[in-house]
Amino acid sequence: MKYKRYVISDLLSEISMGPFGSNIKKECFVDAGIPVLNGSNLADVAMNDDAFRYVTEEKADSLGKANASRGDVVVTHRGTLGQISFIPSNSMYERYVISQSQFRFRCNEKVLPEYLVYYFHTRKGQHDLLSNASQVGVPALARATTTFQQLEVEIPEIEVQRKIVGILELLRNKIELNKEINKNLLQQMESIYKAWFIDYIPFNGKRPINWEKTSIYTIANIIYGAPFASKLFNTDGEGVPIIRIRDLKEQAFVTYTTEKHPKGHLIQPGDIVVGMDGEFRPYIWGNTEAWLNQRVCIFKNIRPKGKAFVLFTIKPLLFKIEQTQVATTVIHIGKKDYDAFEFYLPDExxxxxxxxxxxxxxxxxxxxxxxxxxxxxxxxxLLPRLMSGELDVSSLDL
Known part of the structure; x- marks a missing residue:
């Protein structure tokens, strides 16, 4: 396959920074309107619609080129560097406002936005993107749009780009479909739990008198993580993955350890895991086994098939503690709090x-x-091999 070298500026039809902070103040936000992007929306190659704050249409109009639409690419230039995502054609909204920590661009006919984003998710692409990063104070890209446009990239002809993107998007779409199925399944289970054990709908709206108040230890054993030595942590994949609080949401392996702690416990797929600092949310572990680090715990269901009941019983109890905790820094939860967890146990x-x-x-x-x-x-x-041309897709019929 033939690749041609371009300066990024030759591949763009438009590029602009986000608004000044003074242009979007706290009082500008409303309950509904035009969504304002944040870093959590740029967690993958495609922007997600997980959580937003909003401004009015009038406010969005006043921000001019800080408005982004489907097909645009958004880059974080301040804060969590390395984030770059395209707005997919099936996004929830037709337009968005980028934040003061982002810039956006639109590609011309020489390159597909999806292809360019995938390129910048390779190791080489990330290296290029972060080549002008400053780590003094808040991490930031120096002269963000100027230095970005000066980067060089080698790209194949547009039809080859389409085939490469097609392969990668098949995988991404399947991943997104599985996420949506899981979201729907969890919502269904929680709705059933609420109907039965909160609203008592199968019992004419009243809690059966034979349901007795009991402790959380009736349905679950709590396993606490061990204090592994941080000096033995590495990010090179040596040893066994170790799960810290920061890893729970994305459930990705970032840190490894060669230590075998005598009190260590390996988390297993399907375990209910909870972080004990900052926020107290129960997660169903959906990765392979890993060591459980300190300040992370597992609620192990006692009933062989009673995991969902444990999950939705502890969820509101954890949330209540989170909402009532008062701290100047980070809030904490511990065994004393768990010992006080009580609920009404249904009949067998x-x-x-x-x-x-x-x-x-x-x-x-x-x-x-x-x-x-x-x-x-x-x-x-596949990503680096496709982008480098090591895997030739030019003859594929996609």
């Missing part, structure tokens, strides 16, 4: 019926999560 028949419904649903969530791990690994292994 009702629990068995709930388990019968929810157990296969939760098992599917874990299966989908593990499949996404494999798909992500496949994508990550």
């Amino acid at each position: 028949k009702t629990l068995n019926q709930f388990d019968t419904i929810t157990y296969p649903m939760l098992e599917q969530v874990v299966v989908n999560s593990l499949e996404n791990k494999r798909l992500s690994e496949l994508r990550d292994s």
Whole structure:
């Protein structure tokens, strides 16, 4: 395949910085309107619609080129550097406002925006993107749009770009589909839990009198992470992955350790895991086994198929602690808080019926999560080989 070298500025039809901070003040935000992007929306190659704040249409109009639309690419230049995402054609909204920590650009006919974003997600692309980064104070790209446009990149002809993007997008779309299925399954299970054990709909709206108040230890054992030595941590993949609080949301392996702690516990796929500092959210672990670090714990269900009941029982209890904690820095939860967790335990028949419904649903969530791990690994292994031309796709019929 033939590649041609371009300066990035020759591939763009438009580029602009986000608004000044003084142009979007706290009082500008409203309950609905035009969404304002933040770093959490740029966690992958495609922008996600997970969480927004909003400004009015009038305010968005006044911000001019800080408005981004489908097909545009958004880059973080201050804060979490390395983030670059395209706005997909199926995004929730037609337009967005970028933040003061971002810039946006639009590609011309020489390059597909998806291709350019995938390139900047390779190791070489990330190196280029961060070549002018400053780590003094808040990490930032110096003269962000100017230095970005001066970068050089080698790209194939547009039809080859389409084929490469087509392969990578097949994988991404399957990953996104699995995420949506899991989201739907968890919502269904939580709705059933609420209907049965909060609103008591199958029991004429009243809690059965034979349900007795009991402690959380009736349905779960709590396993605490061990204090592994941080001096033995590495990011080179040596040893066994170790899970810290920061890893729970994305469930990705970042840190490894060669230490075998005598009190160490390996987290398993499907375990209910909770971080004990900052925020207290229960997650279904959807990756392979890893060491459990200190300040992370597992709620191990005692009933063989009772995992969903444990999950949705502890979720509001954890949230209540999170909302009532007052601290000047980071809030904490501990064994004393867990010891005080109480709830009304349903009768055996009702629990068995709930388990019968929810157990296969939760098992599917874990299966989908593990499949996404494999798909992500496949994508990550293919990405540099496709971008470099090592894998020739020019003859493929896609």
